Amino acid sequence: xxxxxxxxxxxxxxxxxxRPPCGSAHEQLSSLVHHLFDRxxxxxxxxxxxxxxxxxxxxRELYLHLARGAGVRSFQLPFDFPMTKPVARWFAEAxxxxxxxxxxxxxxxxxxxGDDRLARLIAKxxxxxxxxxxxxxxxxxxxxxxxxxxxxxxxIQSIIRFIFEQRFRPAELxxxxxxxxxxxxxxxxxxxxxxxxxxxxMANWRDEVQLQLPLPGAKKFWEPTDIGDFHYxxxxxxxxxxxxxxxxDLYIDGENMxxxxxxxxxxxxxxxxxxxxxxxxxxxxxxxVLTIEVRPRSKLVWQAxxxxxxxxxxxxxxxxxxxxxxxxxxxxxxx
Numbered sequence: 001x002x003x004x005x006x007x008x009x010x011x012x013x014x015x016x017x018x019r020p021p022c023g024s025a026h027e028q029l030s031s032l033v034h035h036l037f038d039r040x041x042x043x044x045x046x047x048x049x050x051x052x053x054x055x056x057x058x059x060r061e062l063y064l065h066l067a068r069g070a071g072v073r074s075f076q077l078p079f080d081f082p083m084t085k086p087v088a089r090w091f092a093e094a095x096x097x098x099x100x101x102x103x104x105x106x107x108x109x110x111x112x113x114g115d116d117r118l119a120r121l122i123a124k125x126x127x128x129x130x131x132x133x134x135x136x137x138x139x140x141x142x143x144x145x146x147x148x149x150x151x152x153x154x155x156i157q158s159i160i161r162f163i164f165e166q167r168f169r170p171a172e173l174x175x176x177x178x179x180x181x182x183x184x185x186x187x188x189x190x191x192x193x194x195x196x197x198x199x200x201x202m203a204n205w206r207d208e209v210q211l212q213l214p215l216p217g218a219k220k221f222w223e224p225t226d227i228g229d230f231h232y233x234x235x236x237x238x239x240x241x242x243x244x245x246x247x248x249d250l251y252i253d254g255e256n257m258x259x260x261x262x263x264x265x266x267x268x269x270x271x272x273x274x275x276x277x278x279x280x281x282x283x284x285x286x287x288x289v290l291t292i293e294v295r296p297r298s299k300l301v302w303q304a305x306x307x308x309x310x311x312x313x314x315x316x317x318x319x320x321x322x323x324x325x326x327x328x329x330x331x332x333x334x335x
Contacts (some may be wrong), residue, residue, distance in 0.1 A: 003152045006036070006050065006257060007037075007060070007064065009065055010037065011036045011037065012019075012036065012037060012038065012039050012067075013035055015032070015035075015036065017035070018031070018032055018035045018036075020032070028080050029047070029050075029051065029114050030044060030047040033047045034047065034048050035066060036065065037067040038067045039068055039069060040067060040068070040069040041065050042063055042066045043066075043091070043092055043094060043103075044096060045061075045095065045096045045097065045098055045103060046050075046059070046062070046063050046066070046100065046103075047110075049062075049063055049100060050063070050098075052099070054179070056078075058077065058078050058100075059100040062075050062100060071088065072088045072091050072092075073085070073088045079131040079135075079281070079329055080131075080135050081104060081108075081131070082108065082135065082136065082139055083225050084105075084111060086111035087104070087107045087108050087109075087111045088107075090106070090107035090108075090110040090111050091104065091107040092107050093107075094107055095116075095120075098123060098124070099129075099132060100130050101129070102123040102124055103123070103128060105119075105122060105123040105128055106119040106120065106122075106123040106242070107119075108139070108142065108280065109122055109123070109142055109146070109187075111144055112139070112143055112146050113146045114142070114145070114146040114149070115149070118145065118146065118149060118156070121156060121157075122142070122145075122156070122160075124162045125153075125157065125160075125162065126156070127160060127164055128142075128160060128162060133168060134168075135226075137167075140190060140191075141160065141163060141190060143148055144190045144193075144230060144334075145159070148195040151156060151195070158202070159198065159202070162202050162205075163188060163190075164185050165184075166183065166185040166188050166205070167183055167185055167186060167187075168183055168186075169183060170182065170183065171183060171184045175206075175255055182204070184205075184209055185209060187203075189300075190250045192235055196304075200284040200285070202285075203284070203286075204251070204284070204285065204286050206255075207286060213248055220246060220247040220265060220269050221245060221246050222245055222246075222268055222269050222271060223233075223245075223271070224243055224245060225243065225274050225294070225296045226296075226298070227243070227274070227294060227299065227327050227329070228326070228327055229241060229242045229243065230242075230319075230322070230323040230326065230327075232319060232322060234319075236281065236282055236283070237281065237282050238281040238282075238291075239279070239280050239319045240278070240279050240280075240281075241276050241277070241278045241279075241280075241292070241319070241320075241323050242276065242277060243273045243274055243275070243276050244268075244276065244277055245264070249264045249275075249277075250262045250264060250265055250275060253275070253277055253288065253291055256288050256306070256307075257288055257291050257306070257307050258305075258307055258308045259291065259305065259309050261291050264293070271296060272295075272296075273293055273294070273295055273296070273302070274293070274294045274295075274296050275291065275292070275293055275294075276291070276292040276293075276294060276317065277290075277291060277292070278290040278291075278316060278320065285300060288307070289312075289313075289316050289319075290304050290305065290306055290312055290316050290320065291304070291305055291306075291308065292304045292320070294329065298330070299327070299328065299329050299330065300329065300330050300331075300332055301320070301324055301329050301330065301331045301332060301335055302332050302334065302335075303332070303334045303335060304316075304320055304335050312335070320335070
Protein backbone atom coordinates (compact mmCIF):
# COMPACT_ATOMS: atom_id res chain seq x y z
CA UNK A 1 0.00 0.00 0.00
CA UNK A 2 1.28 3.45 -0.89
CA UNK A 3 2.04 5.70 2.09
CA UNK A 4 -0.52 8.26 0.89
CA UNK A 5 -3.24 5.65 1.35
CA UNK A 6 -2.58 5.92 5.07
CA UNK A 7 -3.67 9.58 5.05
CA UNK A 8 -0.61 11.01 6.90
CA UNK A 9 -2.27 14.43 6.79
CA UNK A 10 -4.86 13.10 9.28
CA UNK A 11 -2.56 11.48 11.80
CA UNK A 12 -3.24 12.53 15.35
CA UNK A 13 0.14 11.33 16.55
CA UNK A 14 3.55 10.63 15.08
CA UNK A 15 4.45 6.99 14.40
CA UNK A 16 7.74 7.65 16.24
CA UNK A 17 5.70 8.00 19.45
CA UNK A 18 4.16 4.54 19.04
CA ARG A 19 5.46 1.62 21.06
CA PRO A 20 4.45 -1.79 19.63
CA PRO A 21 2.66 -3.95 22.18
CA CYS A 22 3.36 -7.62 22.76
CA GLY A 23 1.15 -9.85 20.68
CA SER A 24 0.53 -10.97 17.13
CA ALA A 25 1.29 -8.94 14.02
CA HIS A 26 -2.44 -8.25 13.67
CA GLU A 27 -2.63 -6.87 17.20
CA GLN A 28 0.40 -4.69 16.60
CA LEU A 29 -0.99 -3.29 13.34
CA SER A 30 -4.31 -2.55 15.03
CA SER A 31 -2.47 -0.74 17.79
CA LEU A 32 -0.60 1.36 15.23
CA VAL A 33 -3.82 2.31 13.41
CA HIS A 34 -5.51 3.44 16.63
CA HIS A 35 -2.38 5.35 17.64
CA LEU A 36 -2.17 7.23 14.35
CA PHE A 37 -5.82 8.14 13.81
CA ASP A 38 -7.98 7.86 16.91
CA ARG A 39 -8.98 11.09 18.55
CA UNK A 40 -12.01 9.12 19.74
CA UNK A 41 -12.41 5.34 20.09
CA UNK A 42 -13.24 3.43 16.92
CA UNK A 43 -14.68 -0.14 16.94
CA UNK A 44 -11.80 -2.59 16.69
CA UNK A 45 -13.25 -4.54 13.74
CA UNK A 46 -12.81 -1.46 11.53
CA UNK A 47 -9.01 -1.47 11.81
CA UNK A 48 -8.94 -4.16 9.13
CA UNK A 49 -9.95 -1.62 6.48
CA UNK A 50 -6.38 -0.31 6.40
CA UNK A 51 -4.94 -3.51 4.96
CA UNK A 52 -7.98 -5.20 3.43
CA UNK A 53 -7.92 -5.76 -0.32
CA UNK A 54 -10.31 -3.76 -2.49
CA UNK A 55 -10.57 -0.43 -4.18
CA UNK A 56 -13.49 1.02 -2.24
CA UNK A 57 -12.52 4.09 -0.26
CA UNK A 58 -15.61 4.50 1.90
CA UNK A 59 -14.54 2.05 4.67
CA ARG A 60 -11.39 4.09 5.41
CA GLU A 61 -13.31 7.30 5.14
CA LEU A 62 -15.77 5.90 7.66
CA TYR A 63 -12.92 5.02 10.01
CA LEU A 64 -11.55 8.58 9.84
CA HIS A 65 -15.07 9.96 10.29
CA LEU A 66 -15.54 7.98 13.51
CA ALA A 67 -12.01 8.68 14.72
CA ARG A 68 -12.78 12.42 14.64
CA GLY A 69 -15.70 11.81 16.98
CA ALA A 70 -18.53 11.99 14.41
CA GLY A 71 -21.40 9.51 14.55
CA VAL A 72 -21.95 6.75 12.03
CA ARG A 73 -25.42 8.11 11.16
CA SER A 74 -23.90 11.33 9.82
CA PHE A 75 -21.61 9.44 7.45
CA GLN A 76 -22.73 9.42 3.80
CA LEU A 77 -22.72 5.80 2.66
CA PRO A 78 -22.33 5.22 -1.10
CA PHE A 79 -25.46 3.03 -1.16
CA ASP A 80 -28.94 3.07 0.34
CA PHE A 81 -29.09 1.60 3.81
CA PRO A 82 -31.57 2.18 6.68
CA MET A 83 -29.18 3.66 9.26
CA THR A 84 -31.54 3.94 12.20
CA LYS A 85 -30.53 4.87 15.74
CA PRO A 86 -30.75 1.21 16.92
CA VAL A 87 -28.57 0.11 13.98
CA ALA A 88 -26.00 2.77 14.87
CA ARG A 89 -25.90 1.62 18.50
CA TRP A 90 -25.35 -2.01 17.50
CA PHE A 91 -22.69 -1.02 14.95
CA ALA A 92 -20.42 0.10 17.76
CA GLU A 93 -20.61 -3.44 19.17
CA ALA A 94 -20.11 -5.39 15.93
CA UNK A 95 -17.77 -8.37 16.41
CA UNK A 96 -14.31 -8.68 14.90
CA UNK A 97 -13.97 -10.54 11.64
CA UNK A 98 -16.72 -8.68 9.78
CA UNK A 99 -16.24 -6.41 6.81
CA UNK A 100 -17.64 -2.88 7.23
CA UNK A 101 -20.78 -3.68 5.25
CA UNK A 102 -21.22 -7.05 6.95
CA UNK A 103 -21.04 -5.17 10.26
CA UNK A 104 -23.83 -2.88 9.05
CA UNK A 105 -25.96 -5.91 8.14
CA UNK A 106 -25.16 -7.61 11.45
CA UNK A 107 -26.21 -4.44 13.26
CA UNK A 108 -29.44 -4.23 11.27
CA UNK A 109 -30.45 -7.79 12.17
CA UNK A 110 -29.62 -7.19 15.84
CA UNK A 111 -31.61 -3.94 15.82
CA UNK A 112 -34.62 -5.83 14.43
CA UNK A 113 -34.46 -8.30 17.33
CA GLY A 114 -32.39 -11.08 15.79
CA ASP A 115 -29.81 -12.92 17.85
CA ASP A 116 -26.08 -13.04 17.15
CA ARG A 117 -26.30 -16.40 15.34
CA LEU A 118 -28.86 -15.13 12.83
CA ALA A 119 -27.04 -11.82 12.41
CA ARG A 120 -23.68 -13.48 11.70
CA LEU A 121 -25.24 -15.96 9.26
CA ILE A 122 -26.96 -13.27 7.22
CA ALA A 123 -23.99 -10.90 7.34
CA LYS A 124 -21.40 -13.49 6.30
CA UNK A 125 -23.08 -16.38 4.46
CA UNK A 126 -25.91 -14.95 2.35
CA UNK A 127 -26.11 -12.54 -0.57
CA UNK A 128 -27.12 -9.83 1.94
CA UNK A 129 -23.47 -9.60 2.98
CA UNK A 130 -23.15 -7.02 0.18
CA UNK A 131 -25.28 -3.97 -0.72
CA UNK A 132 -28.45 -4.94 -2.57
CA UNK A 133 -31.06 -3.39 -4.77
CA UNK A 134 -34.08 -2.17 -2.76
CA UNK A 135 -32.66 -2.58 0.73
CA UNK A 136 -35.93 -1.36 2.27
CA UNK A 137 -37.58 -4.47 0.82
CA UNK A 138 -34.90 -6.73 2.29
CA UNK A 139 -35.60 -5.25 5.70
CA UNK A 140 -39.08 -6.79 5.47
CA UNK A 141 -37.43 -10.15 4.73
CA UNK A 142 -35.19 -9.78 7.77
CA UNK A 143 -38.21 -8.97 9.93
CA UNK A 144 -39.89 -12.14 8.64
CA UNK A 145 -36.85 -14.27 9.50
CA UNK A 146 -36.51 -12.76 12.96
CA UNK A 147 -40.21 -13.32 13.61
CA UNK A 148 -40.06 -16.98 12.56
CA UNK A 149 -36.85 -18.06 14.25
CA UNK A 150 -35.51 -20.60 14.91
CA UNK A 151 -34.97 -21.65 11.29
CA UNK A 152 -32.04 -23.82 10.28
CA UNK A 153 -29.05 -22.35 8.48
CA UNK A 154 -29.75 -24.02 5.12
CA UNK A 155 -33.36 -22.88 5.04
CA ILE A 156 -32.45 -19.27 5.83
CA GLN A 157 -30.01 -19.28 2.92
CA SER A 158 -32.59 -20.95 0.66
CA ILE A 159 -35.29 -18.41 1.53
CA ILE A 160 -33.05 -15.43 0.77
CA ARG A 161 -31.78 -16.98 -2.46
CA PHE A 162 -35.33 -17.92 -3.56
CA ILE A 163 -36.67 -14.41 -2.97
CA PHE A 164 -33.75 -12.84 -4.82
CA GLU A 165 -34.21 -15.13 -7.80
CA GLN A 166 -37.95 -14.64 -8.00
CA ARG A 167 -38.10 -10.89 -7.44
CA PHE A 168 -34.88 -9.55 -8.94
CA ARG A 169 -33.22 -11.94 -11.41
CA PRO A 170 -34.30 -12.28 -15.07
CA ALA A 171 -36.78 -15.12 -15.51
CA GLU A 172 -34.68 -16.51 -18.36
CA LEU A 173 -31.99 -17.39 -15.80
CA UNK A 174 -34.40 -18.97 -13.32
CA UNK A 175 -37.14 -20.56 -15.38
CA UNK A 176 -35.10 -21.32 -18.45
CA UNK A 177 -35.87 -20.94 -22.15
CA UNK A 178 -38.69 -18.50 -22.79
CA UNK A 179 -38.72 -16.91 -19.35
CA UNK A 180 -37.85 -13.47 -20.68
CA UNK A 181 -35.77 -10.62 -19.22
CA UNK A 182 -38.21 -9.55 -16.49
CA UNK A 183 -38.22 -11.22 -13.05
CA UNK A 184 -40.69 -14.03 -12.48
CA UNK A 185 -42.38 -12.38 -9.49
CA UNK A 186 -41.30 -8.71 -9.34
CA UNK A 187 -44.01 -7.94 -6.78
CA UNK A 188 -43.27 -10.92 -4.53
CA UNK A 189 -43.99 -10.03 -0.91
CA UNK A 190 -43.95 -11.78 2.44
CA UNK A 191 -46.86 -9.68 3.67
CA UNK A 192 -49.49 -11.98 5.14
CA UNK A 193 -47.38 -15.12 4.63
CA UNK A 194 -46.56 -17.62 7.32
CA UNK A 195 -43.40 -19.70 7.27
CA UNK A 196 -45.48 -22.72 6.21
CA UNK A 197 -47.14 -20.87 3.33
CA UNK A 198 -43.73 -19.66 2.13
CA UNK A 199 -42.40 -23.21 2.24
CA UNK A 200 -45.38 -24.39 0.17
CA UNK A 201 -44.81 -21.65 -2.37
CA MET A 202 -41.09 -22.46 -2.63
CA ALA A 203 -41.98 -26.11 -3.29
CA ASN A 204 -44.69 -25.37 -5.87
CA TRP A 205 -43.69 -22.07 -7.44
CA ARG A 206 -43.33 -23.39 -10.98
CA ASP A 207 -46.92 -24.60 -11.09
CA GLU A 208 -48.20 -21.44 -9.41
CA VAL A 209 -46.51 -18.92 -11.71
CA GLN A 210 -46.48 -20.83 -14.99
CA LEU A 211 -49.78 -19.37 -16.22
CA GLN A 212 -48.37 -15.84 -15.93
CA LEU A 213 -45.07 -16.46 -17.71
CA PRO A 214 -44.43 -14.92 -21.14
CA LEU A 215 -43.32 -18.27 -22.50
CA PRO A 216 -43.05 -18.82 -26.22
CA GLY A 217 -45.72 -20.99 -27.72
CA ALA A 218 -49.26 -21.44 -26.48
CA LYS A 219 -49.90 -21.17 -30.22
CA LYS A 220 -50.38 -24.87 -30.89
CA PHE A 221 -53.20 -26.91 -29.46
CA TRP A 222 -54.19 -30.45 -30.30
CA GLU A 223 -57.15 -32.68 -29.60
CA PRO A 224 -56.84 -35.21 -26.78
CA THR A 225 -56.44 -38.87 -27.58
CA ASP A 226 -59.10 -41.36 -26.53
CA ILE A 227 -56.81 -42.50 -23.71
CA GLY A 228 -58.15 -41.49 -20.30
CA ASP A 229 -56.44 -39.60 -17.48
CA PHE A 230 -55.59 -41.29 -14.19
CA HIS A 231 -56.35 -40.41 -10.57
CA TYR A 232 -55.35 -42.59 -7.64
CA UNK A 233 -55.19 -42.03 -3.87
CA UNK A 234 -52.58 -44.04 -2.01
CA UNK A 235 -52.28 -43.41 1.73
CA UNK A 236 -51.25 -39.71 1.96
CA UNK A 237 -50.43 -39.39 -1.76
CA UNK A 238 -52.63 -38.36 -4.67
CA UNK A 239 -51.27 -39.60 -8.02
CA UNK A 240 -52.42 -38.20 -11.35
CA UNK A 241 -51.55 -38.75 -15.00
CA UNK A 242 -52.83 -36.28 -17.61
CA UNK A 243 -52.16 -35.57 -21.24
CA UNK A 244 -50.28 -32.42 -22.26
CA UNK A 245 -52.21 -30.69 -25.05
CA UNK A 246 -50.35 -27.47 -25.91
CA UNK A 247 -46.85 -26.44 -26.83
CA UNK A 248 -46.85 -24.35 -23.67
CA ASP A 249 -47.48 -27.49 -21.60
CA LEU A 250 -44.48 -29.17 -23.23
CA TYR A 251 -42.20 -26.17 -22.66
CA ILE A 252 -43.18 -26.06 -19.00
CA ASP A 253 -42.78 -29.80 -18.47
CA GLY A 254 -39.40 -29.74 -20.18
CA GLU A 255 -38.14 -26.89 -17.96
CA ASN A 256 -39.45 -28.58 -14.83
CA MET A 257 -38.11 -32.02 -15.64
CA UNK A 258 -34.90 -30.84 -17.33
CA UNK A 259 -35.32 -32.77 -20.55
CA UNK A 260 -36.08 -32.12 -24.21
CA UNK A 261 -39.80 -32.95 -24.38
CA UNK A 262 -40.45 -29.57 -26.06
CA UNK A 263 -38.93 -31.05 -29.23
CA UNK A 264 -42.04 -33.28 -29.49
CA UNK A 265 -44.37 -30.37 -30.35
CA UNK A 266 -44.61 -31.19 -34.05
CA UNK A 267 -45.15 -34.91 -33.44
CA UNK A 268 -47.85 -34.18 -30.87
CA UNK A 269 -49.65 -31.64 -33.04
CA UNK A 270 -49.75 -34.20 -35.87
CA UNK A 271 -50.97 -36.82 -33.35
CA UNK A 272 -48.12 -39.16 -34.15
CA UNK A 273 -47.43 -39.36 -30.44
CA UNK A 274 -48.80 -38.08 -27.13
CA UNK A 275 -47.06 -36.81 -24.01
CA UNK A 276 -48.36 -37.34 -20.48
CA UNK A 277 -47.31 -35.99 -17.08
CA UNK A 278 -47.39 -38.10 -13.92
CA UNK A 279 -47.55 -36.06 -10.72
CA UNK A 280 -47.95 -36.75 -7.04
CA UNK A 281 -49.29 -34.57 -4.26
CA UNK A 282 -48.52 -35.12 -0.61
CA UNK A 283 -50.12 -32.53 1.64
CA UNK A 284 -49.39 -29.15 0.12
CA UNK A 285 -46.36 -30.31 -1.86
CA UNK A 286 -46.88 -31.20 -5.53
CA UNK A 287 -44.20 -32.48 -7.85
CA UNK A 288 -43.81 -33.94 -11.30
CA VAL A 289 -42.64 -37.54 -11.29
CA LEU A 290 -42.55 -38.83 -14.88
CA THR A 291 -42.94 -37.64 -18.43
CA ILE A 292 -44.55 -40.41 -20.47
CA GLU A 293 -44.73 -40.88 -24.23
CA VAL A 294 -47.64 -42.96 -25.56
CA ARG A 295 -48.12 -43.88 -29.23
CA PRO A 296 -51.88 -43.23 -29.74
CA ARG A 297 -52.52 -45.65 -32.61
CA SER A 298 -50.85 -48.67 -31.05
CA LYS A 299 -51.62 -47.61 -27.47
CA LEU A 300 -48.01 -48.36 -26.60
CA VAL A 301 -46.25 -46.64 -23.70
CA TRP A 302 -43.04 -45.98 -25.61
CA GLN A 303 -40.99 -44.34 -22.84
CA ALA A 304 -41.31 -42.97 -19.32
CA UNK A 305 -38.59 -40.88 -17.73
CA UNK A 306 -38.08 -38.93 -14.55
CA UNK A 307 -36.23 -35.68 -14.00
CA UNK A 308 -33.10 -35.39 -16.17
CA UNK A 309 -34.16 -38.58 -18.00
CA UNK A 310 -33.73 -40.85 -14.99
CA UNK A 311 -35.46 -44.21 -14.77
CA UNK A 312 -38.85 -44.44 -13.01
CA UNK A 313 -38.80 -45.26 -9.31
CA UNK A 314 -40.57 -48.46 -8.14
CA UNK A 315 -43.52 -46.38 -6.85
CA UNK A 316 -43.83 -44.55 -10.16
CA UNK A 317 -43.66 -47.83 -12.10
CA UNK A 318 -46.45 -49.25 -9.96
CA UNK A 319 -48.67 -46.26 -10.77
CA UNK A 320 -47.71 -46.44 -14.45
CA UNK A 321 -48.71 -50.12 -14.61
CA UNK A 322 -52.04 -49.38 -12.92
CA UNK A 323 -52.80 -46.69 -15.47
CA UNK A 324 -51.72 -48.95 -18.33
CA UNK A 325 -54.04 -51.68 -17.09
CA UNK A 326 -56.92 -49.20 -16.72
CA UNK A 327 -56.49 -47.89 -20.29
CA UNK A 328 -55.37 -51.19 -21.84
CA UNK A 329 -51.96 -49.87 -22.80
CA UNK A 330 -48.89 -51.96 -23.54
CA UNK A 331 -45.47 -51.14 -22.11
CA UNK A 332 -42.51 -51.15 -24.48
CA UNK A 333 -39.19 -52.72 -23.60
CA UNK A 334 -37.77 -49.21 -23.11
CA UNK A 335 -39.90 -48.64 -20.02
